[in-house]
Amino acid sequence: MDKNPKYISQEQQELFERYLMGEMPIAEQLSFKARLADNDDLSKSFEEFKALFETVEEAALCEKLEDFHSSVIEQKEETPTKTLNISKFRFNYRIAASVTILLAIGGFWFFNSQNSNEKLFNEYYSPDPGLPTVMGANDNYAFYEAMVDYKQGNYDIAIAKWEKLLVSKPENDTLNYFLGSAYLAIEEPTRAVSFLEKAIQAKSSSFRNEAHYYVGLIYLKSGKQQKAVEALNSSELQKAAELHQKLTASQK
Amino acid sequence: MQTKPITNHKPFSQKELVAGVKTNNQQVLQCLYELVFPKVRSLVLKNNGDDAQAKDIFQEAFVSTWRNIKDGRLDDDENVNVEGYLFRIAKNKWMDHLRSANYKKTISHNTSIQIENPSEDEIVENFEKxxxxxxxxxxxxxxxxxxxxxxxxxxxxxxxxxxxxxxxxxxxxxxxxxxxxxxxxxxxxxxxxxxxxxx
Known part of the structure; x- marks a missing residue:
């Protein structure tokens, strides 16, 4: 094995990995590229490593493609039974829908306070749909990658990725707001509140109204009606005003 | 900002597809597979191919597409359409296959896609080989x-x-x-x- 030039150091390997896996901030990428351009040895070892890296990646992809393929084939075979199930479901759904309508006509004040809070929460809560993800070689790449997970409903993964970013940007309102929203979506309201309040504290945050609204909803669900009213009052969203009105009306 | 429920199988925007491919996001890759494979399969079946050939040609095209996106070849394309790109690569590969089969058997095929003459693509192809x-x-x-x-x-x-x-x-x-x-x-x-x- 001595006839071959020595393998790169562990530090160098990890540097190459960070570049290839898109984990370098843009400034570092540029300086790394510049170093490659005027260092032949470095460039050679990088190209060699890149080929190895890509081989591993591609082999793994090919294995994945086999999985995807079997699931495409399975889906095709399952389709007829699925359609049947859907029509059955629709039938039940109609009954359920009419029951819901009847209940709604009856009005929420028929329920005891705890129960109606829960119902109001369910009526008014839906997770923030997230931001449109813009792609580009910028520092926000990691943020938007997690946004893709968030939009897919993989809240745990999004949380893990965003929390990493939060280490270097603890005051960032966007990060805090979406972490709050993700925690709320996985039903961890206590954590959600602390992130949302952090987002509210940020100066002139564009998420302030949404954050107040979600905080209000969380208090509502946990039965802290007074705090819910206060939070909703701070939000300028239309639905916040609407819910605020309902709550104050029921208090009288 | 309005809120509405998110669905689990939300279709991805083109930019999300590109970003997802670059990071090997499994949902994105799977979505792309499920969107494009049926189209390639029907193309191959209509043009003298079978299921196994459809799968092989499609997976080959998938790997090429994935590689090209990672290499940044679609980055500057404002109107990038990843599904269309993948489909075109698969179609070209299948045409190449038909051309070579044609050559070997010297039998004229009755296919619905026009087999074009070899072009400068061939030179690029040699590099690829x-x-x-x-x-x-x-x-x-x-x-x-x-x-x-x-x-x-x-x-x-x-x-x-x-x-x-x-x-x-x-x-x-x-x-x-x-x-x-x-x-x-x-x-x-x-x-x-x-x-x-x-x-």
């Missing part, structure tokens, strides 16, 4: 690497799992997982050099 030979050699090296090494490397490079997660999955200390990754790459390189030197 050389590239492919190199990749094959590396692939052999990977096959000889041993499953433990292969797993560590694939989890880190393809699945993009953190060293912490990998060490938990394999039940080893994080520091030794990191070390293992390094040693495994070194071994892979040694194997690939051996294969290269022995022809």
């Amino acid at each position: 050389e590239d492919q030979r190199k990749r094959m050699a590396l692939r052999q090296a990977l096959d000889r690497l041993g499953s433990e090494c292969k797993t560590v490397l694939q989890l880190f490079y393809f699945e993009r799992k953190s060293m912490d997660v990998i060490s938990k999955e394999l039940n080893i200390a994080s520091a030794s997982a990191r070390n293992k990754k390094y040693r495994c790459m070194e071994k892979l390189r040694t194997l690939s050099l051996e294969i290269k030197n022995n022809g």
Whole structure:
């Protein structure tokens, strides 16, 4: 094995990995590229490593493609039974829908306070749909990658990725707001509140109204009606005003 | 900002597709597969091919598309359409296949796609073939690497799992997982050099 030039150091390997896996901030990428351009040895070892890296990646992809393929084939075979199930479901759904309508006509004040809070929460809560993800070689790449997970409903993964970013940007309102929203979506309201309040504290945050609204909803669900009213009052969203009105009306 | 419920199978925007392919996002890759494969399959079936050929040609095209996106070849395209791009590559590959089958059998096919004359694509293709030979050699090296090494490397490079997660999955200390990754790459390189030197 001595006839071959020595393998790169562990530090160098990890540097190459960070570049290839898109984990370098843009400034570092540029300086790394510049170093490659005027260092032949470095460039050679990088190209060699890149080929190895890509081989591993591609082999793994090919294995994945086999999985995807079997699931495409399975889906095709399952389709007829699925359609049947859907029509059955629709039938039940109609009954359920009419029951819901009847209940709604009856009005929420028929329920005891705890129960109606829960119902109001369910009526008014839906997770923030997230931001449109813009792609580009910028520092926000990691943020938007997690946004893709968030939009897919993989809240745990999004949380893990965003929390990493939060280490270097603890005051960032966007990060805090979406972490709050993700925690709320996985039903961890206590954590959600602390992130949302952090987002509210940020100066002139564009998420302030949404954050107040979600905080209000969380208090509502946990039965802290007074705090819910206060939070909703701070939000300028239309639905916040609407819910605020309902709550104050029921208090009288 | 209005709020509405999100669905789990939300179609991705083109930019999300590109970004997802670059990071090997499994949902994105799977979505792309499920969107485009049926179209390629019906093209191949209508043009003298069978299911197995449809699968092979499509997967080959999928890997090329994935590679090209990673290399940034679609980055400057404002109107990028990843599904269309993948479909075109698959279609071209199938046409190449028909052309070569034609050549061997000298039988005229009655196909619904027009078989075009070989073009400057051919020159590009030769480069690709050389590239492919190199990749094959590396692939052999990977096959000889041993499953433990292969797993560590694939989890880190393809699945993009953190060293912490990998060490938990394999039940080893994080520091030794990191070390293992390094040693495994070194071994892979040694194997690939051996294969290269022995022809």
